[in-house]
Structures are given as C-alpha cells and as structure tokens.
Amino acid sequence: MAILVRDKSFLFIMVPHTGCTAVGKVLVDSAGGEYLPAVPIKNASGTIIVPRKHNTLPQLLAHSVLTPHDRLGMLVAGTVRNPFDWLVSQYLRFLPVRAGDQSGVVKTAAGYIQGDPRMTGAPEEFEAWLVNRYRRPRRGPLGRILPKQSRKHVDWLEGVDAVMRFERLQETFDELLRRVGIAEHLEIPVVNQTVSREGRDFREWYTPAARQIAEEAFSAYLKKYDYTFDR
Numbered sequence: 001m002a003i004l005v006r007d008k009s010f011l012f013i014m015v016p017h018t019g020c021t022a023v024g025k026v027l028v029d030s031a032g033g034e035y036l037p038a039v040p041i042k043n044a045s046g047t048i049i050v051p052r053k054h055n056t057l058p059q060l061l062a063h064s065v066l067t068p069h070d071r072l073g074m075l076v077a078g079t080v081r082n083p084f085d086w087l088v089s090q091y092l093r094f095l096p097v098r099a100g101d102q103s104g105v106v107k108t109a110a111g112y113i114q115g116d117p118r119m120t121g122a123p124e125e126f127e128a129w130l131v132n133r134y135r136r137p138r139r140g141p142l143g144r145i146l147p148k149q150s151r152k153h154v155d156w157l158e159g160v161d162a163v164m165r166f167e168r169l170q171e172t173f174d175e176l177l178r179r180v181g182i183a184e185h186l187e188i189p190v191v192n193q194t195v196s197r198e199g200r201d202f203r204e205w206y207t208p209a210a211r212q213i214a215e216e217a218f219s220a221y222l223k224k225y226d227y228t229f230d231r
Contacts, residue, residue: 001033001037001038001054002036002057003023003024003036003040004035004036005031005182007032008075008182009075009180010074011036011074011075011076012027012033012076013056013078013156013157014054014055015081017076017086018078019188020078020079022171022189022191023079025189025191031177031186034067035053036052038143040052041063044159056155056157058159073087075162076162076220077160077161077198078156078157078160078163078164079165080163081165081166082231083218083222084202084203084227085202087130087214090206091129091205101183126205128214130213148215162176173188191225
C-alpha cells in the first residue's frame, strides 16, 4: 500500500526495507493518513496486480487507484537507502531467528531457508546469496541453460517528486512534513528493526565479488541517488 494524507495532497510510497512501515504508521496514527489501496487489487483470475503494501505510483495510476486528476497538485515521496546496506538487511532476514524477530517468513536463499541453523552470516554466505539472487542461470524454452543475467532492481520510486534518505530518516521526514504543511513534530517509531547486525557495519559482509555483483545490479540506482560503497 501507499499512504495518502488526503487533506495535504501527500502520497507516501512504501519502499521495502527503508523504514516504510514506521513512517506509514506515524502518518496513519498522527497525520490522518489512509492506506491506498485498502486491500490488494486482483484481476479476474485472482492474481494480485496491485499489492496491498509495496506498490508503485505507475501501478496506482494504471489500475485507477489514483486518477491523473488526483495526481495533479499531489506531492508523492518515498525513501532511498544505500543499496549495499539494503542488501545486507534483506540477507539477514534469512539467518536463524533471534529474540524479537517474529517474521516467520520462509524463503530460499542459496540453498537455505530462513532460520536454517547452517547459516552463520559469513561473508562467503552473503556472496552466495547474492549470486543466487542476481546471477541465477536462465532457462530457455527447451530447458537449455542460457547465459546468466542480473535481475534488475524494481524502481519503486518511479515518478515520485521527493525522496527521504534512510540514513537521515527523521531529519528528511521532518523536512517533508514542513513541505506539505504539517508543522507538528512527528517522531518515527522503531518498527521491524533488523536485530541480527549486532552493531556491525554493512561493509563487513562484502567480499570483492559480492561488491561487484551489487554494483552491477544497482548501477543506475547508485548513480541516480549518489550512493557509493563508502558513502
């Protein structure tokens, strides 16, 4: 879903792993925000075509959740995050469940499932996870294995007018609120925090090969939002 603060003509796009749940919560609880769409939108065969939580502005427009007239005069924003850091947070969700982590989601990652005790969080494991995610072999119509191809990152922020930065989330959120005419200070709560980092810097997970994979997969994003491995 996105969050619409209707009386301020403000739409917040919920980009995965950027603190969007916490920002969405404060907008709903304290700024009169509403979920958009309220429930997932499905086609005639029952396939979800507009997810309830993570969707894009083009999706909302294409399926008439918003009309072009609604879009006029509306400020649309989302959050960016250093993709090197973002990838580590995604990966850590596959590690054995620790106190406070109640996600319970099971997915495959380089031959493991979430919570598998074999996973240690070692850099070599992270590299294997990136290979599996972004350089998986493709199969042709006759089952032939085709050359590997990196999976492109979804452009969740296509068409937005403004971005907040995860690294300065409260500060850039405050700036955005002032821009839409909300003078009250709204504190972003801590929600869905990754608990398995133990204070470690994201760079500690990267081998040279892992860094190269991430740079290739997110090359356009890195350039557009001025992120580097060291900044």
